[in-house]
Amino acid sequence: MEMDGIRSAERPARVGRRGRRPWRLAVATVLASTLLFTAACTGDGDKASWEGGGSPESGTNSQSAAPDPTLSTVAVTSPAADAKSVELWSEVKFTSEDAQNTEVTVTNAKGDEVKGTVDKDANLWRPAEGLAWNTKYTVNVSTPAADGKTNTATSSFTTMKEPSKLVRVSSFLADGQKVGVGMPLIMKFGRAVPEKYRGEVERRMVVTATPAQEGTWRWISATEVHYRPKVYWKANSKVFYAVNLKGVKLGDGWYGRSNLTVDLNIGREMIMTVSNKTKKMTVKQDGKVIKTIPVSLGKSSTPSSSGTMVVMEKAAHTVFDTTDEDPVNGYKTPIDWAQRITYSGQFIHAAPWSEGVQGRRNVSHGCVNVSEALGEWLFNRTLMGDVITVSGTEEKLKNGNGWTNWNMSWEEYKKGSYLN
Known part of the structure; x- marks a missing residue:
């Protein structure tokens, strides 16, 4: 504990009269400084002799010897000493009279220090990641004292065995x-x-x-x-x-x-925007339009979904088979340059059979039809996670029908967190 600094005596004013000797003033200044120092260093029960203190027998000034500095008391309170079956994310709790200067280390059976953080306001040590199963750990808590000594507390615990569940x-x-x-x-x-x-x-x-x-x-x-x-x-x-x-x-x-x-x-930013009104897809890369593609969307009985989706998977060549779902009206068709955008089976894909009406009329089963050439061009430039927004169709995209994370506002999206 630092002692407050003692102010130096003020410089005495110059003597105006001639003949007064300066050494008298110097003696007075030294005496005043001595008295100030004595008053600052004596305890409440050890008065200076000029205040009536000192030894009753001798009448001289008798100051008590300064006591040894009191060490800050530290202890590990949790986990309990030699505790068993401690969970892997358990916090170490400790007590200290000087938490801000307290150090906490946790080591494993090999003596390696475990990474963690100390919350000195809450007197807690938290592991940076889960501890190992069925392992003994040692906690060391220490606080320095004013005279260079250290007060230390040590405790050990063992984590739980690996569970079957x-x-x-x-x-x-x-x-x-x-x-x-x-x-x-x-x-x-x-x-x-x-x-x-x-x-x-x-x-x-x-x-x-x-x-x-x-x-x-x-x-x-x-x-x-x-x-x-x-x-x-x-x-x-x-x-x-x-x-x-x-x-x-x-x-x-x-x-x-x-x-x-x-x-x-x-990757780079690629955004695809499809308008049912114009029957066109606008492709932007890093904010600049790089292509406009004629499309055919879902006919009125099988409309495409309006909303914001992302590319979920890609297949250069595949087969669309809906016969299991609808044995009577289902179909099995080879498809090129397919990019899935919903769980329900909506894709961006090449449809050479509808090239004559692309840009003018909707004839698909809900997919975004493009030409064979433009389907390949687009397929070779997209990444999983690229964004596509469709607008103006008869059906709205249902949240959960694909990766519909962007089909809702930020405020709505945050409501799905258990921390907000």
Whole structure:
């Protein structure tokens, strides 16, 4: 504890009269400084002799020796000493009379320090990721004292054994992929996550974009959660997400199986806009129109959906087979340059049979028909996650019929998070 600084005595005023000797003034100044120093350094019970203190026998000034500095008391309060079956995300709680100067380290059985953060306002240490199953950890809490000594508390605990009830967690996307600016991040769970645990799950799934971009998770169902930024991803940005769910409670005695990380690249911005009124698709790349394509949309009995969708998958050559759903009126047709945009089976694809009416009339079963040549041109330029907006048709896109993350406002989208 630092002692307040003692003000120096003010410089004495010059003597105006001749003949007064300056050494008298110097002696007075030294005496005043001595008295100030004595008063500042004596305790309440040790008065200076000129205040009536001192030894009753000798009558001299007798100051008590300064007591040893009091060490700050520290202790580990949780987990309890030698606790067993501690959960992997358990916080370490401690007490300290000087929390701001308290250091906390946690080491594993090999003596390696575990990464974590200390909240000195709450007296907590939190692990950066889930600890290992069935492993002994040692906590060391220390606080320095004024005289260079250190007060230390040490405690150990052992984490729980790996349970049999583990939930698989998977990412739809993988490391190194390049995707469009509308691509949502998609996480899936092997078992339904009860609502009371979803907020904690979100906290363990951290998204970092470079440059920084605001975004949020939204639960699509009890087994699927998506993430999107407030506006489309910035072109050519980087996205990294760490999903630390190993050992996280997922309800009814189930725990997350593992952690995972994904590193993505966002490509150039490509936006496709389709108007039923003009029967044309406008293709913009990085804000500039690069192509206008005649289209044929769904006829009135099988209309295309109006709304904002993204490219979900691509196939240069495939077969559309609806005979299982409709044995009487179903069809089986080879298709080129197919790009899925809904779960219900709406695609952008080449349709050479409708080239004569593309740009003038709707004849499809709900898909966006383009010519063979322009279908190939478009297919070779799009990425999964590129955005397509269709307007002016008889049917509105239903949320959930595909990756419809952009078919709602930001305010509506945020309502699907358990942290907002």
